[in-house]
Amino acid sequence: MSFLIFISGEQVNKILDMQTCIQLMRETLSALSRGEAIQVLRTAMKLEGRNVLGVMPSALLAKNIVGTKVITIAPDNSYKGLPSHQGVVIVFEAETGSLKAIVEGETVTAIRTAAVSAVATDILSRKDANSLAILGTGVQARMHVEAILQVRDIEQVYAWDRRLESAVKFSKEMSEKFDISIVPCSTSEEAVKHADIICTVTAAKEPVLFGSHVKKGTHINAVGSCTPDCRELDTELIKVCKLYTDRMESAIHEAGDYLIPLREGAIDEQHIMGEIGDILVGRISGRQDPEEITVFEALGLAVEDLAAADFVINQVEQREKSR
Ligand SMILES: NC(=O)c1ccc[n+]([C@@H]2O[C@H](COP(=O)([O-])OP(=O)(O)OC[C@H]3O[C@@H](n4cnc5c(N)ncnc54)[C@H](O)[C@@H]3O)[C@@H](O)[C@H]2O)c1
Structure with a gap:
């Protein structure tokens, strides 16, 4: 050209x-x-x-x-x-x-990040997953509702934001757009406790999602806060989950969700199972058991x-x- x-x-x-x-x-x-x-x-x-x-x-x-x-x-x-x-x-x-x-x-x-989460959700979440929790209600939250609806038959959505008014506005707007029930929640626990799929799309520095609130069999897309000193998921959750990422090199340099528990000694360097691309090409396996908690750590790739x-x-x- x-x-x-x-x-x-x-x-x-x-x-x-x-x-x-x-x-x-x-x-x-x-x-x-x-x-x-x-x-x-x-x-x-x-x-x-x-x-x-x-x-x-x-x-x-x-x-x-x-x-x-x-x-x-x-x-x-x-x-x-x-x-x-x-x-x-x-x-x-x-x-x-x-x-x-x-x-x-x-x-x-905005579009590619949510699309990547949809790919991860399709290969890692349970086939019968039908409820979704969204933590954070900004641009990515909006895109993630659209993306996850493409890969699973979602019947119920829960939304939480640190500002309740933002969760209420988001729920009204998105439920009208996609003709789906969305409940705004005043705590992240309330939003996630019944969810089969959780997307964390906040700019939080400290955890907004806690292992003690997540039920067995849940799949989580951890999308926000992609720097070594910030995280959205607490140590307990990272410890019990099967952890996947988009790129190993990025995860070991950039992912606070992984690096902070590693620095604390709660997990070791073998804790990341691999990249979702490796699941797609059949090199490694994804979910093995309906009770497993899977996490996709998305750093975002050029x-x-x-x-x-x-x-x-x-x-x-x-x-x-x-x-
Ligand atoms: N992994 C990737 O590929 C990728 C791509 C794009 C964006 N992101 C990250 O995803 C996050 C969301 O991006 P966005 O474009 O939707 O941003 P946005 O500014 O539109 O929305 C951010 C949301 O996070 C909430 N938030 C901010 N600080 C918070 C805190 N301390 N605790 C709880 N909630 C908080 C805000 O209320 C808002 O709902 C950002 O951290 C961004 O850097 C990741």
């Missing part, structure tokens, strides 16, 4: 529906496990307070693409009515190095952004050509 093309979040939303993205993430995580992608650790440059500038490079050589997401994370933005994640995904052709396009990153991040952005770019190009 000889001219610079910028693809807006609105275009991403129109092109990248959740079902398509779930399939794309399934393929991408499988490709990563087969060694067909280059994925390095993100650089997270700390700014004032808890703000971060993240640079996330990766390549998918079979697709001839290389690129990087550049994203700012400002966790307190929800108080200002601004998105907490803002950025772009820059995509090049790997062979020539030519720029393909720049894609708005906030929307890509290769997910690259694959999602490239899909959108190709769709835009095809639509332009057929005009």
